[in-house]
Every structure is written in C-alpha cells, then in structure tokens.
Amino acid sequence: DVKVTQSSRYLVKRTGEKVFLECVQDMDHENMFWYRQDPGLGLRLIYFSYDVKMKEKGDIPEGYSVSREKKERFSLILESASTNQTSMYLCASSLFVNQARNTEAFFGQGTRLTVV
Amino acid sequence: ELKVEQNPLFLSMQEGKNYTIYCNYSTTSDRLYWYRQDPGKSLESLFVLLSNGAVKQEGRLMASLDTKARLSTLHITAAVHDLSATYFCAVDVHRGSQGNLIFGKGTKLSVKP
Numbered sequence: 001d002v003k004v005t006q007s008s009r010y011l012v013k014r015t016g017e018k019v020f021l022e023c024v025q026d027m028d029h030e031n032m033f034w035y036r037q038d039p040g041l042g043l044r045l046i047y048f049s050y051d052v053k054m055k056e057k058g059d060i061p062e063g064y065s066v067s068r069e070k071k072e073r074f075s076l077i078l079e080s081a082s083t084n085q086t087s088m089y090l091c092a093s094s095l096f097v098n099q100a101r102n103t104e105a106f107f108g109q110g111t112r113l114t115v116v
Numbered sequence: 117e118l119k120v121e122q123n124p125l126f127l128s129m130q131e132g133k134n135y136t137i138y139c140n141y142s143t144t145s146d147r148l149y150w151y152r153q154d155p156g157k158s159l160e161s162l163f164v165l166l167s168n169g170a171v172k173q174e175g176r177l178m179a180s181l182d183t184k185a186r187l188s189t190l191h192i193t194a195a196v197h198d199l200s201a202t203y204f205c206a207v208d209v210h211r212g213s214q215g216n217l218i219f220g221k222g223t224k225l226s227v228k229p
Contacts, residue, residue, distance in 0.1 A: 033216060042221035043159075043204070058216075090158060094217075101166055103208050104149050105217050107159040 003027070006091050006108035013115050019078040021111050023091030030096035032074035033105065034058075034066065037088040049074055050096065081115045088112050118143050120207050122220035129195045129227050137223045139188040139205035146183045147208035149217065150190055152201045159204065163190075195227045 007022035025032065033048040035058075045058030047066040055066050063085060067075045074093075078085055089112075092105040119142040129135055139148070147166055151159040163172045165181035165188060172179050176199065178191045188205055202224045206217040 031216065035219075040221070043219040045216065045218075048216050092159075092217075101147075102164055103147060103217075104161055104164050105206070106161065107151075110158045 004093055004106050004108040006111050008111050011113045013081050017081045019081050021076040021089055023074045023108055024072050025093040029093035031094045033092045034076045035090045083115050086115045118218050120218050120220040122223050127223055127225045131196055131227055131229055132194050135192050137190040139220055141186050141207045143209050145207045145209055148181050148188045149206045150179050151204045154201050197227050200227045
C-alpha cells in the first residue's frame, strides 16, 4: 500500500514564525503536491514537484515555499506565518504522468495548522 | 480558467434512497478520480476512471465518465448512514510540465435514518 506520512497532525504556531511541514512517501512516486483545504473553498494547490529539486507554483503559492532535496520527501515552508494561513494542509504523491496511465494521488493524513 | 464543478454541494438523503452527484469540468481530460473524506480525516481514493465510457462500481456507489460531455457522475443506490461523508471529484490536467489534479469543491452527503 502507498503510504504518505505527514510529520504532524496538529500544529500551533505564532504569527511571524517560520514553519516547516514535512511529508514523506514510500512508493517512489515522482510527483508530490501540497494542498490547503478550507471550508467552502475545497482543495487548492499550493506547490507541486515532479522531480528532486524541481518545483512549480500552484494556484496559491504566495507566502509559501517548498523544498525537495530527496525524492521521497517534500517540505512546505511558511516563511513568516500569518493568521490567514490557519488551515488544513494535505500532502499527496502520484506517479509521473508519462510513465503511468493512472495518476491517482495518494494523500497523507493532513496537518491542521493554527497560527495565533 | 480550469474549472471543476460539483453539484450539489450539500445533499441530505434518507436511507434507502438513490441519488446522483455530478462533476462537470471545463478542459479536455480522460482521467478522473473520485475521493471520499470523513470529517477531520484525509482523502481516500474511491474510483479511478481512465477512459471515455468507464464505469466502476463498489458496493452502493457507481461512478462513470463521459469525456465528450466532460461529465462524471457518482450514483448512490439505497443509501446507508455509513456513506455520510464529503465526496470530491478530481480531474487530471496538464499544468506546466506535468499533469496534476484539479478538485471540485466537494459534495457533503448526509444520510439520515
């Protein structure tokens, strides 16, 4: 079974802090994604990565950065946390689109971040 | 702008009834996925639809894909309380150098006795 593991289920951080959210997958997937989920807004893509050290902006990258130094690990960084970044953050991984017909994404358990 | 629209967004059903959730999308794609999310939990994969006319069934749920109409449906037969959850469809689109998923806003289903 595919396993995507996020480092924390719940986090509480102060405004202005630098926050790291970590995600690890064990299925050798090329693609990894970070989404945030807010009531009424659904899932919105923040960043994705299709290879080590490669990244592309999603729909709402402002205030975030990412790092992918190893294939299995994708980190989301909030450079200076703000209260409007309080949300549920979901990491996902999937196979490379040119190598597989099925590009189904597998999700981690989510990190509920509260910025106070 | 890429859009994936689900309707209804909220659905309250009685046990034993049938209903259909619709997922319309605005771009060409032949890969569509359905997910389920329970309150406070992450997304769990339900169905993978990879071609026009694809139909998949699991228990009381059946999903289908019409790529020409850019429409997928999730049909619920004889609903039971355990099906109460939020259901998302997601469409695979090419973005930059890779495909990725664009999600609908979800349909929150509540099945009442």
